Amino acid sequence: MSGPLDGVKVVDLTTVVVGPIATRTLADQGADVIKVEAPGGDILRFLAAGSRTPAMSGKFINFNRNKRSIGLDIKQPEGLAAMKALLAKADVFVTNVRPQGLERAGLDFASLHALNPRLIHCGIVAFGRGGRYYNRPAYDPIIQSLSGVAGTFHRATGEPRFVPMVMTDHTTGLIAAQSVGFALYRRERTGVGEAIEVPMFENMASFVMSEHLGAATFDPPEGPSGDARLLSPDYRPLPTKDGYLTVRPNNNRQAFAFFDAIGKPELKDDPRFRTALTRTQNAPDYFRVQVEALATKTTAEWLEIFAKADVPAGPYNEIDDLLEDPHLAEVGFWHFDDHPTEGRIRRTKVPNSFSGGMREEVLPAPQLGRHTREVLRELGHDEAAIEAMLASGAAFEGLS
Template identity: 70%
Template sequence: MSGGPLEGIRVIDLTSVVVGPICTRMLADQGADVIKVEPPEGDILRRLAQGSRNPGMSGKFIQFNRNKRSICLDLKQQDGMAAMRKLLENADVFVSNVRPNALERLGLDPATLAALNPRLIHVGILAFGSEGRYANRPAYDPVIQSLSGVAATFHRATGEPRFVPMVMTDHVTGLIAAQCIGFALFRRERTGIGEAIEVPMFENMASFVMSEHMGAATFDPPAGPSGDNRLLSPDYRPLPTKDGFITIGPNTDAQAFAFFDAIGQPELRHDPRLNSASARTANAAHYFSIRKSAMASRTTDEWLAILGPRDIPCARYNTFEDLMADPHLADVNFFEPEDHPTEGALRRTRTPNRFSGGMREDKLPAPRLGAQTRELLAQLGYDDTQIAAMMEAGAAKAPTA
């Protein structure tokens, strides 16, 4: 391994599905040695997501688990837990999305592991904060979207509650967890001591939604209703053109006035409902209706040619297939080809962020279940006989071919 700001940091990853793996993938992409600890049945995402060439290697699992090594241990067996504790003795970070009561039963709670390794940063990605009444409840992304107000934003905008059709709360919380780990590593550089971090999905998403939509309810008593009426407008979306859709964002006065000129209605810059940013915000429904009506009069390419030179933010609407053919993403080599040792030719998304001090140079393929079990046990001091005995007893597992 070489390169990357987290080179030399070892992360023990006891996470599954998306919220934890997206966090640890970010750490791995930045050079950390991420060891993914999986149970005998493996991360459920190996078989939960659609699309695969071989059992246990879904496309979604591959995207979220690159640059990691996999060790398969049965933590319910004494020998499996003993190996886990050896992994943790010299690790820098332990990340789990296991509920706190289950971690305590396993002896992987913060207090127990702090006694084992005082420098360890213990990260629990939770559904709910441990001090609230929802603590230890199970939850997945749609439960959090419903509870945190994400679904309510659609209800306010369209009259029907629904979920964002991607596991957005998992992504947001996983990225916040990676950020918290960076903060904790920085503090450990100063103190030499690790710490425990709680990263709750519900509270983080409630903050995400309400920072945007408390609005006038920020004041006590409220100065008006909650919700940003611009973002909750039914016309806050890609707008139909003659042959497709376009998205536009003329927000500043300069952009809005240039837009009025572009659509042949320069007199609108003097309309008291539209002549300032505050007026356009207060009259968002009216402003958005003008935008929608204007865009229907030309094709997408025609509008891009008119609006672009006027420095008005605008973009064509991309489907998933369009995105994979986007010329800018091609320029930055966003979709990288990969020759996976068992899955063949793949495409994977490149980490978008660049560090002038160096990036991770080696690129590990997403691992088969237990692909590095033997290698890692040997590094922990187990000999061939001990490894074979663990495999025989089911305390550890590795691919048979």
């Protein structure tokens, strides 16, 4: 069995996280992803502690499985020619190089459409065209700052801060992979490729404001923006006698069962909590009830009580707790592989499944230029031509 994208060839000219997440998603579904790396390689190879060998950080390994790596210096004519030869045979091109750089190299959509009319050109950019920020560089924290992600913390806690993971990279990368899937479907009907532009700022602004536009949805506004529940300081795992617990009674049945479970059935008649609307309007008070109740028993005691009452609740995991989470163990979430250079490694499985089949072979994240010779042979280069490219630096294997 093979994945739904078996037979799709993707040329990946991306670095760091947002692009590699997009292309890993395509690779995990069976696409043949060829990662084109410039001299020095993807900077993500060096952006995390704990690597066993040079240029193979844990982050790089996690975001670049199921890909092949070819080292090309596309600033050299022979390297650029090889890049275009790859793209002439590809189905999809994914890049997070800034548009001006693509145009200088002749890797913009118009140039490549003339070369390969079926090619889907997916450009992940920081900011969409037409605005004053277009063509500016940005990384995840800048987008978190601009898009209101950090501002949600400011509203909730009085201090702006970043989500301590590159959330905007992950989100935009997944949207890019989704967009490629849409474009592949349209190409099946039209036979023609197209350009996709996936801007980080606009996508994250949409993400935040879809959640928090609130009463400002209406023109003129019917009240302030923001979801009062999500912006409450107590919208968090709450302390129990011996740890933390998250409880989330939303609809009336759950809320009333929660009041019974904590021994305060009279709150069912409290006008602040009688409906979903009034509980939302009085979110700080509703959370305060939860805070005071959960502090009276242990986490295990509350989990048992809430399970019997069918009130949604779950334990609190720290990062390392996920390594031992019993549910993740039962669904086979963690896999252990023997990497050809890094030894025994742990990786996550693809969480989603397809009844028509999934990619069975898992390729280890590649060393820099690991597949340079292999891919050049597939393009028709003979051994003498490959050696000449390696000698000139137009192509390379490993760090120089």
